[in-house]
Amino acid sequence: SYELTQPPSVSVSPGQTASITCSGDKLGDKYACWYQQKPGQSPLLVIYRDSKRPSGIPERFSGSNSGNTATLTISGTQAIDEADYYCQTWDSSTVVFGGGTKLTVL
Amino acid sequence: QITLKESGPTLVKPTQTLTLTCTFSGFSLRTSEVGVGWIRQPPGKALECLALIYWDDDKHYSPSLKSRLTITKDTSKNQVVLTMTNMDPVDTATYYCAHRNYESSGTWYFDYWGQGTLVTVSS
Numbered sequence: 001s002y003e004l005t006q007p008p009s010v011s012v013s014p015g016q017t018a019s020i021t022c023s024g025d026k027l028g029d030k031y032a033c034w035y036q037q038k039p040g041q042s043p044l045l046v047i048y049r050d051s052k053r054p055s056g057i058p059e060r061f062s063g064s065n066s067g068n069t070a071t072l073t074i075s076g077t078q079a080i081d082e083a084d085y086y087c088q089t090w091d092s093s094t095v096v097f098g099g100g101t102k103l104t105v106l
Numbered sequence: 107q108i109t110l111k112e113s114g115p116t117l118v119k120p121t122q123t124l125t126l127t128c129t130f131s132g133f134s135l136r137t138s139e140v141g142v143g144w145i146r147q148p149p150g151k152a153l154e155c156l157a158l159i160y161w162d163d164d165k166h167y168s169p170s171l172k173s174r175l176t177i178t179k180d181t182s183k184n185q186v187v188l189t190m191t192n193m194d195p196v197d198t199a200t201y202y203c204a205h206r207n208y209e210s211s212g213t214w215y216f217d218y219w220g221q222g223t224l225v226t227v228s229s
Contacts (some may be wrong), residue, residue: 095155
């Protein structure tokens with residue numbers, strides 16, 4: 001079965017750039033999206049189609065996908081960005097989520 | 107404005123069958139390419155997609171749980187129902203339903219989620 005691998009945790013200082021990776025076999029040949037989830041809340045779509053931002057998502061969120069890795073980048077990270085982030089794709093109609101990355105802003 | 111809301115029991119006993127209902131508004135499951143998915147999240151763990159149902163009644167299930175899951179839709183009531191048989195304590199999780207948006211580029215994603223409902227499996 002297809003798997004997506006994320007680092008369990010990433011730390012970043014306020015104002016700096018955070019990068020969260022998501023690895024999977026030939027992931028660049030598929031589309032990837034990213035969800036943000038804060039404690040006690042439902043997931044929120046922050047990136048779709050590799051690099052598109054839904055309406056209302058700040059410009060500091062960006063995405064890329066090439067080779068075996070999709071990357072979520074948060075520029076000028078703010079304290080409110082502290083959350084869990086999940087990548088997602090699909091393989092043969094099966095939805096696949098990554099294991100999630102806890103972003104700490106300190 | 108799209109909204110979804112999950113409903114069902116908060117506590118089930120081991121071996122029982124869980125039935126969850128997703129009631130939605132702001133879209134129709136008669137519309138081409140529309141889908142609704144069920145996703146769960148055990149406490150402190152990652153998201154896992156259980157099942158998807160599409161406008162044309164096509165269905166897809168998690169390969170690892172396929173034998174225990176059934177997803178159906180009632181377009182007249184704007185509802186999607188998930189049943190999961192033989193519940194076990196490891197199935198304790200928050201269960202979400204979500205709207206699947208499809209684009210002509212071939213990509214799709216869950217763009218609207220319900221608030222989730224915590225289901226505990228315990229005797």
